[in-house]
Amino acid sequence: MDREVNPGMSPDRTDSRPLLDVRDLDVAYEVSGSSWRRTTTTVVKGVSFHIDAGETYGLVGESGSGKSTTGRAILRLAEVAGGTIEFDGTDLATLGERTPLSYRRDVQAVYQDPAGSLNPRHHVGRAVTDALKRHGTGDRAERQDRAREAFAQVGLTDAHLSRFPSEMSGGQLQRVAIARALVLEPRLVICDEAVSALDLSTQSQIINLLMDLQQASGVSYLFITHDLGVVRHMAHRLGVLRKGELIEQGDTSAVFADPQHEYTRSLLAASPSSHPEGREQRRADRLARRRGAAQASEGAGGTAASASPTAPAAAASSPARPATADMRQAGPTRPMVARPEGRA
Amino acid sequence: MTVSTVGPAAATTPAAKQAAGPRQAWRRLRHQPLTLAAILTVALIVVIAVFAPVLAPYAPDDTDFSNVLSGPTAAHPLGTDDLGHDVLSQLIFAARTALLVAGGSVLVAMLIGVPFGLILGYKGGWYDRLGSRVMDLADAFPGIMIGFVVIAILGRGVWILIFAIGLIFSMNFGRMVRAITLAERKKLYVESAHVSGLRNRQIIFGQVLPNLAGPLAVQAAVFLGNAIKVEAALSFLALGLPDDQPSWGGMLRTAAEHQVDHPLMALPPGIAIVVTVLAFNLLGDGINDALSGARSTRKARKASRKAARLAASTLAEVEQARLDAEAREQVPSTRDDAPVPVASSVATREALVTTAAHPEPVLSVRGVSIVADRPDGEVVPLVSDVSLTVGRGEVLGLLGESGSGKSMLAKSILGLLPPGVRVDSGSVTLAGDELVGRDERGMRAIRGKKLGVVFQNPQANLSPVHTVGHQLVDPLRVHHGMSKAAARDRAAELLDMVGVKDAAGRLSQYPYQFSGGMAQRVAIAIALAGEPDVLILDEATSALDVTTQSQVLDLVLDLRESLGMAVVNITHDLGVAAESCDRVAILYHGELLEVNDVFSLFENPHHPYTAALLAAHPTADREVDRLPTLADFVTADGEWIVR
Numbered sequence: 001m002d003r004e005v006n007p008g009m010s011p012d013r014t015d016s017r018p019l020l021d022v023r024d025l026d027v028a029y030e031v032s033g034s035s036w037r038r039t040t041t042t043v044v045k046g047v048s049f050h051i052d053a054g055e056t057y058g059l060v061g062e063s064g065s066g067k068s069t070t071g072r073a074i075l076r077l078a079e080v081a082g083g084t085i086e087f088d089g090t091d092l093a094t095l096g097e098r099t100p101l102s103y104r105r106d107v108q109a110v111y112q113d114p115a116g117s118l119n120p121r122h123h124v125g126r127a128v129t130d131a132l133k134r135h136g137t138g139d140r141a142e143r144q145d146r147a148r149e150a151f152a153q154v155g156l157t158d159a160h161l162s163r164f165p166s167e168m169s170g171g172q173l174q175r176v177a178i179a180r181a182l183v184l185e186p187r188l189v190i191c192d193e194a195v196s197a198l199d200l201s202t203q204s205q206i207i208n209l210l211m212d213l214q215q216a217s218g219v220s221y222l223f224i225t226h227d228l229g230v231v232r233h234m235a236h237r238l239g240v241l242r243k244g245e246l247i248e249q250g251d252t253s254a255v256f257a258d259p260q261h262e263y264t265r266s267l268l269a270a271s272p273s274s275h276p277e278g279r280e281q282r283r284a285d286r287l288a289r290r291r292g293a294a295q296a297s298e299g300a301g302g303t304a305a306s307a308s309p310t311a312p313a314a315a316a317s318s319p320a321r322p323a324t325a326d327m328r329q330a331g332p333t334r335p336m337v338a339r340p341e342g343r344a
Numbered sequence: 345m346t347v348s349t350v351g352p353a354a355a356t357t358p359a360a361k362q363a364a365g366p367r368q369a370w371r372r373l374r375h376q377p378l379t380l381a382a383i384l385t386v387a388l389i390v391v392i393a394v395f396a397p398v399l400a401p402y403a404p405d406d407t408d409f410s411n412v413l414s415g416p417t418a419a420h421p422l423g424t425d426d427l428g429h430d431v432l433s434q435l436i437f438a439a440r441t442a443l444l445v446a447g448g449s450v451l452v453a454m455l456i457g458v459p460f461g462l463i464l465g466y467k468g469g470w471y472d473r474l475g476s477r478v479m480d481l482a483d484a485f486p487g488i489m490i491g492f493v494v495i496a497i498l499g500r501g502v503w504i505l506i507f508a509i510g511l512i513f514s515m516n517f518g519r520m521v522r523a524i525t526l527a528e529r530k531k532l533y534v535e536s537a538h539v540s541g542l543r544n545r546q547i548i549f550g551q552v553l554p555n556l557a558g559p560l561a562v563q564a565a566v567f568l569g570n571a572i573k574v575e576a577a578l579s580f581l582a583l584g585l586p587d588d589q590p591s592w593g594g595m596l597r598t599a600a601e602h603q604v605d606h607p608l609m610a611l612p613p614g615i616a617i618v619v620t621v622l623a624f625n626l627l628g629d630g631i632n633d634a635l636s637g638a639r640s641t642r643k644a645r646k647a648s649r650k651a652a653r654l655a656a657s658t659l660a661e662v663e664q665a666r667l668d669a670e671a672r673e674q675v676p677s678t679r680d681d682a683p684v685p686v687a688s689s690v691a692t693r694e695a696l697v698t699t700a701a702h703p704e705p706v707l708s709v710r711g712v713s714i715v716a717d718r719p720d721g722e723v724v725p726l727v728s729d730v731s732l733t734v735g736r737g738e739v740l741g742l743l744g745e746s747g748s749g750k751s752m753l754a755k756s757i758l759g760l761l762p763p764g765v766r767v768d769s770g771s772v773t774l775a776g777d778e779l780v781g782r783d784e785r786g787m788r789a790i791r792g793k794k795l796g797v798v799f800q801n802p803q804a805n806l807s808p809v810h811t812v813g814h815q816l817v818d819p820l821r822v823h824h825g826m827s828k829a830a831a832r833d834r835a836a837e838l839l840d841m842v843g844v845k846d847a848a849g850r851l852s853q854y855p856y857q858f859s860g861g862m863a864q865r866v867a868i869a870i871a872l873a874g875e876p877d878v879l880i881l882d883e884a885t886s887a888l889d890v891t892t893q894s895q896v897l898d899l900v901l902d903l904r905e906s907l908g909m910a911v912v913n914i915t916h917d918l919g920v921a922a923e924s925c926d927r928v929a930i931l932y933h934g935e936l937l938e939v940n941d942v943f944s945l946f947e948n949p950h951h952p953y954t955a956a957l958l959a960a961h962p963t964a965d966r967e968v969d970r971l972p973t974l975a976d977f978v979t980a981d982g983e984w985i986v987r
Binding site: 062063075077099101104105107108109111113116117118119120121122127130131134135170177180184199200201203204205207208211226227228229230232233234266267269270271272273274275276277279282283286287290 | 531532533535536537538539540541542543546550551554555557745746860889890891893894895898901916917918919920922923925942943946947956957958960961962963965968970971972973974
């Protein structure tokens with residue numbers, strides 16, 4: 001249902017092959033244990049999605065849902081435990097231990113914390129020139145020119161090149177991070193909460209910048225975020241992750257208009273609205289939703305009530321999200337769909 | 345219509361403030377007399393070593409057999425040794441040896457230890473396991489034994505001594521570098537370098553190593569002193585330098601042989617060693633202090649600098665927005681001297697602030713201005729002339745972006761302003777009691793009892809080493825003089841009220857056993873323990889997932905209804921304000937731009953900045969083609985466009 005290419009977005013790559021194709025991805029982390037024995041926990045389970053050229057795919061979920069881990073697996077920073085990731089028809093598993101330079105050029109990342117993603121001891125311009133140098137771009141003068149162009153592209157001036165990260169604002173640093181990602185002319189950029197730490201007035205500028213750059217270069221974004229508002233604005237399609245599983249995906253407008261999964265519905269209901277109008281109703285709906293979930297859980301054996309203090313981990317997590325944990329069992333048959341206010 | 349503006353702040357770009365790096369270091373140094381003395385001492389020793397042939401009255405190997413073991417005389421101010429060497433000259437030439445050996449061995453130690461530590465820390469895995477065991481093994485031998493072995497195998501000589509001491513210290517450097525590298529490796533800039541395709545070698549030496557410079561400098565200074573001690577010890581044992589090479593250790597050995605008949609001979613080399621080692625150690629401490637920004641004494645300056653930088657960064661963003669807009673529209677640049685909107689004129693602001701009088705204001709803030717005092721005498725305004733009231737049972741939102749002064753305003757109400765920041769004028773009254781000007785004891789009676797507060801990070805709100813019950817019982821006993829048993833019952837009631845299941849059982853648990861949302865509920869329960877008139881939420885739901893956030897906000901609204909308390913909800917999130925506040929105050933750059941009923945504010949914002957924020961907010965319940973930015977609400981002359 002979600003295989004159509006976005007109109008006017010993919011210039012010459014009209015073949016049906018997506019740019020990125022993730023199939024049944026499992027990612028496991030080593031949790032603890034001694035040097036000799038490994039204990040792993042699976043944080044991404046059987047995730048499948050694809051991204052077409054020139055498209056923005058949103059990956060939404062709450063903390064611990066595995067959305068960042070999925071991004072790291074695509075960047076080859078987290079080990080794939082199962083399934084395949086194909087980029088432009090090449091299975092990443094066949095690339096071997098060393099990631100080829102071409103892949104490092106094609107796939108870039110922009111992170112949430114722009115200050116942390118730049119070396120505090122280097123001029124920010126070096127982030128760009130170092131990348132160019134590694135990828136064999138010209139001599140020092142040419143790299144400097146390219147860095148200047150890249151900075152201009154993201155709305156920074158030459159004077160910014162020789163600043164240290166501590167001398168720039170968060171929004172400016174995020175522009176540097178975007179310049180570094182885009183100077184290599186990548187085909188896919190993983191944006192991991194790339195606008196979440198920014199002030200509203202800065203956030204809108206960076207969102208517009210990312211969208212303008214996409215228009216100009218046809219780059220694809222994997223947009224990882226917890227912010228439903230941002231994803232609605234930016235993504236063509238989106239997937240909803242919950243505890244490592246992709247529970248729903250589809251065209252952004254379709255998912256927002258008619259969420260299929262109960263968890264998506266509860267996320268939308270919990271997401272604060274942009275206008276106070278109708279908030280009493282929304283609050284009442286949320287209350288009913290929680291009550292319904294609590295009753296469902298009691299009916300299912302009263303797991304929440306019997307959470308004992310001797311099982312701290314379970315006790316700590318289960319009451320926090322009782323609604324989400326148990327609503328899935330209730331399924332989409334429950335009639336209480338709290339649709340957000342449809343304001344234009 | 346446009347509103348006239350004043351924009352002096354545009355001149356203070358962050359760059360201008362940071363440019364004076366070395367000068368700042370010097371200013372800090374002036375406040376550290378010990379470090380200054382250490383620097384001067386080290387410099388003096390270096391000068392003596394370099395100009396030894398000029399300064400020393402005799403050559404190091406000059407012997408005066410007619411005056412063996414003489415005490416201080418006119419010809420030999422510090423006397424002579426058993427071979428008739430002039431002690432003063434020996435002392436001076438030995439400084440050369442000491443510095444050469446110290447410098448050389450620290451260099452050797454760094455050349456071995458730094459790459460070793462970098463590779464262990466960065467590579468991890470088997471490299472680290474094996475390498476760390478090697479370091480443990482080296483630690484298990486006394487350093488001096490390693491020196492003995494090297495010298496026993498290779499013989500005596502300056503270069504061998506340097507190598508031996510370098511080897512002893514290399515593992516200390518290795519351990520330190522490994523520890524720092526382990527921490528740096530996890531940082532995003534290293535990951536970003538990976539994604540850029542940089543080789544491991546480039547990341548280790550080009551990206552991580554520069555971040556080690558500070559700690560390495562400290563370590564090197566301290567080990568320069570240690571090397572002098574080790575050299576003296578080895579030479580004292582006749583294992584260090586050849587006998588014809590003047591050294592402080594060798595002089596001590598001679599003195600030891602004659603300590604019965606010439607007890608004062610040990611003094612000159614002893615004093616030289618103590619002074620030099622002390623100087624290097626103090627220098628190390630000084631570098632450490634200078635790097636860490638001398639936290640304790642200059643906290644205030646830091647706070648004010650941070651505040652000023654935050655303010656400047658908001659302005660920088662407005663400037664940036666205008667830059668973008670111009671780039672997009674190809675408008676000829678007029679921005680160079682364009683002022684940035686900072687404040688609307690007072691008259692207009694009053695028109696914009698519609699203070700819908702809520703019945704019975706419980707908290708009122710009148711004309712509060714907050715300033716930061718910089719050490720150089722400059723007074724930086726953080727909040728200017730803000731007036732607000734909060735009625736009983738009302739939820740007032742304080743909405744603003746970073747640098748808007750919203751948190752400072754809350755801290756001024758709580759009497760928790762950081763050092764160097766103070767309320768310059770105005771008054772804050774809580775149920776008729778004036779809060780401004782109260783001393784710490786006076787505020788303590790108010791906080792917890794009449795004012796409750798919940799901060800952003802739920803885990804940081806709670807003490808990790810005490811049970812939740814302990815933290816709840818304490819304020820109950822302090823503020824209400826309850827007995828232990830009664831307080832415990834009440835604590836369980838409070839936890840139950842904020843929706844923690846099995847409240848009595850969970851009282852004995854520690855904060856880490858609670859999830860983020862549950863921990864925030866506990867923090868609210870603690871804030872409610874004193875039955876406050878006003879509950880202040882400082883970004884209390886910002887760190888929570890949306891589901892949890894909505895639960896906590898709903899809880900606050902329930903409590904407001906059942907307890908009738910007033911709530912001040914400080915947030916940067918328009919959605920949170922829309923869902924939970926009755927009235928909303930908009931703060932920008934320390935100025936109160938607008939206070940209005942939440943419905944009117946979202947429907948019909950008075951101030952262009954409010955309108956800009958509303959427009960820039962991407963939300964889940966509507967779609968727009970392009971997000972308007974601040975620049976769309978500012979004229980080319982940098983004035984707000986009022987619609």
